[in-house]
Amino acid sequence: MIEAQALSKRFGPVQAVRAVSFLARDGRITGLLGPNGAGKSTTLRMLYTVLRPDAGDALIDGISAVRTPLEAAQRLGVLTHGAGIYPNLTARENVLYFGALQGLARAEARARTAELMKLLEMEDIADRRAKGFSQGERVKTSLARCLVHRPRNLILDEPTNGLDVMAVRALRRLLRALRDEGHCVLFSSHVMQEVSALCDEVVVIGGGSVVAAGTPQEVSARTGAPALEDAFVQLIGGGSEA
Amino acid sequence: MRAILIVFAKEFRENLRERRTLFTALLLGPLLGPALFAGLLTLQIHRSAEASDRPLTLAVAHGERAPNLLAYLKEAGVTVSAVDYEAAAARAAVHAHRHERVLAVSADFAKNLSDGTPAPLQLFADSSDVAAAPDTERVRALLGQYSSELGRLRVLARGIDPLLLGPIAVQDIDVSTPATRSVLVLGTLSYLMLLTMLMGGMYLAIDATAGERERGSLEPLLTLPVPRAQLIFGKILATCAYMLLSLTLTVSAFAVLLRFTGLERFGMSINFGPQVALSLIGYCLPLIPLAAALMTIVAAYTRTYREAQSYLGVVLLVPTLPLVFAGALGLRPTLPLMAVPSLSQHFLITSLLRDEPLPAAFIAASVGATLVLGAVLVALAARLYRREALLG
Numbered sequence: 001m002i003e004a005q006a007l008s009k010r011f012g013p014v015q016a017v018r019a020v021s022f023l024a025r026d027g028r029i030t031g032l033l034g035p036n037g038a039g040k041s042t043t044l045r046m047l048y049t050v051l052r053p054d055a056g057d058a059l060i061d062g063i064s065a066v067r068t069p070l071e072a073a074q075r076l077g078v079l080t081h082g083a084g085i086y087p088n089l090t091a092r093e094n095v096l097y098f099g100a101l102q103g104l105a106r107a108e109a110r111a112r113t114a115e116l117m118k119l120l121e122m123e124d125i126a127d128r129r130a131k132g133f134s135q136g137e138r139v140k141t142s143l144a145r146c147l148v149h150r151p152r153n154l155i156l157d158e159p160t161n162g163l164d165v166m167a168v169r170a171l172r173r174l175l176r177a178l179r180d181e182g183h184c185v186l187f188s189s190h191v192m193q194e195v196s197a198l199c200d201e202v203v204v205i206g207g208g209s210v211v212a213a214g215t216p217q218e219v220s221a222r223t224g225a226p227a228l229e230d231a232f233v234q235l236i237g238g239g240s241e242a
Numbered sequence: 243m244r245a246i247l248i249v250f251a252k253e254f255r256e257n258l259r260e261r262r263t264l265f266t267a268l269l270l271g272p273l274l275g276p277a278l279f280a281g282l283l284t285l286q287i288h289r290s291a292e293a294s295d296r297p298l299t300l301a302v303a304h305g306e307r308a309p310n311l312l313a314y315l316k317e318a319g320v321t322v323s324a325v326d327y328e329a330a331a332a333r334a335a336v337h338a339h340r341h342e343r344v345l346a347v348s349a350d351f352a353k354n355l356s357d358g359t360p361a362p363l364q365l366f367a368d369s370s371d372v373a374a375a376p377d378t379e380r381v382r383a384l385l386g387q388y389s390s391e392l393g394r395l396r397v398l399a400r401g402i403d404p405l406l407l408g409p410i411a412v413q414d415i416d417v418s419t420p421a422t423r424s425v426l427v428l429g430t431l432s433y434l435m436l437l438t439m440l441m442g443g444m445y446l447a448i449d450a451t452a453g454e455r456e457r458g459s460l461e462p463l464l465t466l467p468v469p470r471a472q473l474i475f476g477k478i479l480a481t482c483a484y485m486l487l488s489l490t491l492t493v494s495a496f497a498v499l500l501r502f503t504g505l506e507r508f509g510m511s512i513n514f515g516p517q518v519a520l521s522l523i524g525y526c527l528p529l530i531p532l533a534a535a536l537m538t539i540v541a542a543y544t545r546t547y548r549e550a551q552s553y554l555g556v557v558l559l560v561p562t563l564p565l566v567f568a569g570a571l572g573l574r575p576t577l578p579l580m581a582v583p584s585l586s587q588h589f590l591i592t593s594l595l596r597d598e599p600l601p602a603a604f605i606a607a608s609v610g611a612t613l614v615l616g617a618v619l620v621a622l623a624a625r626l627y628r629r630e631a632l633l634g
Contacts, residue, residue, distance in 0.1 A: 048465050049464075049465065050461060050464045050465060070467045070468075070469065071467070073465060073466060073467035074467040076465065078462065078465040079462075080458070080461040080462050080465065081458070081461075082458040083458070084457050084458030084459035084460070084461065084462055085459060085462075086256060086457075086459055087457070088256045088257075088259045088260060089252075089256060097248070097252050098462075098466065100248045101245055101248055101249075101463075101466045101468050102466065102467065103467070129259075142462070145462070146462075
């Protein structure tokens with residue numbers, strides 16, 4: 001379970017995130033929706049312990065990411081923006097490296113990595129150096145990397161960036177499977193279609209604040225808009241395109 | 243703590259696959275440096291050997307006016323060639339390198355000699371011609387000897403003991419040993435050693451910080467339940483490992499190559515057996531963590547790989563600059579100077595090669611000061627890595 005409690009963050013004169021609160025439950029896929037520059041990434045970074053908030057707290061399974069970041073990080077698997085992996089290592093080595101740093105014993109890490117290679121249909125690239133990987137292959141490797149230690153909670157920052165249709169569908173299938181297993185999945189996006197197709201809950205962020213939260217249907221209903229996209233545009237500001 | 247070793251192992255192995263790092267650390271520095279050095283050394287020795295065996299040439303204008311002088315010079319082994327120049331032509335000839343030097347005998351040379359007044363000779367030579375200078379000196383010396391001999395004959399003819407003309411006899415006693423003589427020639431050895439050692443770790447330091455950030459692989463690393471300090475310690479340790487590898491290869495290469503330089507012919511020897519090689523490595527060891535931390539800190543501040551490369555290129559000068567000054571200023575080791583990192587290692591290296599060991603207190607000062615400064619920089623690097631601005 002991931003809970004944001006009145007998170008705030010300022011960078012110089014810019015108030016990037018302003019008292020953002022929401023709850024992402026276990027066994028649910030929660031989407032953080034907002035335009036570019038709305039504060040999604042900053043919020044996520046505070047949740048996954050890379051940034052410290054100026055105010056507020058972030059709780060991962062009840063553990064404070066602000067006061068006890070290392071403990072909170074143990075319960076998280078994170079796919080960051082851009083999915084940075086090491087080009088000189090093979091996909092398998094990339095995953096094993098993180099497995100080792102997560103504290104897994106070597107045998108366990110190996111077994112788990114093999115399992116993930118199969119699950120993510122990566123067996124053909126498992127022992128290839130990541131240098132020539134496509135974006136889809138990179139995201140898969142990054143995903144395997146953040147799942148190696150079986151974290152309860154998953155945070156993904158714009159995971160479908162640069163992925164083709166097949167890859168997006170595969171990712172969707174995977175996230176749904178993880179949700180059904182009881183994981184808490186939180187991801188950020190600015191692609192409506194993705195969010196409405198996948199999310200059980202939506203948190204709309206605009207200008208650094210939470211503008212609306214609820215199921216996609218609830219959010220659309222609130223604004224009286226026919227589809228989530230129109231609801232979104234209305235909430236963020238700016239007229240409807242009709 | 244285990245995380246430090248995990249990061250170390252990964253960085254070490256990963257960089258073995260990186261051609262640029264491998265080349266600079268394991269090939270360029272250690273092999274090219276000593277090879278270049280030994281090559282230059284051999285060339286220099288052969289050239290000076292040739293020079294001392296080469297005959298002395300002298301072009302003489304109006305030599306018929308000073309037959310005894312010419313006979314004297316020829317007997318001393320000078321190859322005299324006759325030319326027909328006046329002053330301006332002689333100057334032009336030397337300037338155009340047609341002759342290395344021209345001796346012009348004046349018209350009243352013989353008359354002055356018999357009158358007992360100074361008999362003028364003009365020696366045209368180019369002082370900016372470094373190659374010709376030693377031979378010109380020898381000619382000047384021979385002319386001076388001729389003049390002294392004539393002077394002695396004159397006073398003897400007047401019934402005065404010629405010994406009176408030499409009141410003081412100076413005896414030059416050369417205390418240099420074969421080992422010390424070779425260090426005059428091996429002056430840049432410590433510089434090359436330290437430089438190649440630094441280069442060995444440079445690319446890893448860049449890759450582990452600026453490279454990590456540029457690739458976008460820094461942030462995922464920071465999401466792990468590993469204290470940031472341990473991450474940077476692992477990276478610095480890997481940089482140290484590469485520097486040690488580079489240093490060992492460089493020292494070994496020097497040891498092997500210097501066997502083929504022929505310094506023995508000139509009464510020079512190089513004290514470079516396996517024990518010396520190990521001691522050299524030992525003396526440089528304290529400098530390794532200091533340099534690794536310094537390079538890591540500078541690279542961590544830069545935005546991109548390229549920027550890091552430029553900045554580190556400058557940083558490479560920092561530890562090597564004291565050596566340049568030491569040479570130029572002719573510094574000798576003193577206790578306070580032994581607390582200056584890199585300079586003290588330079589003193590340790592040269593003292594070892596001269597076979598003149600420094601007192602234990604000096605060695606302790608060098609090791610202690612370098613290690614302390616190294617620890618400070620490593621702690622600073624850990625602090626920097628905890629900053630939020632690290633992400634850029």
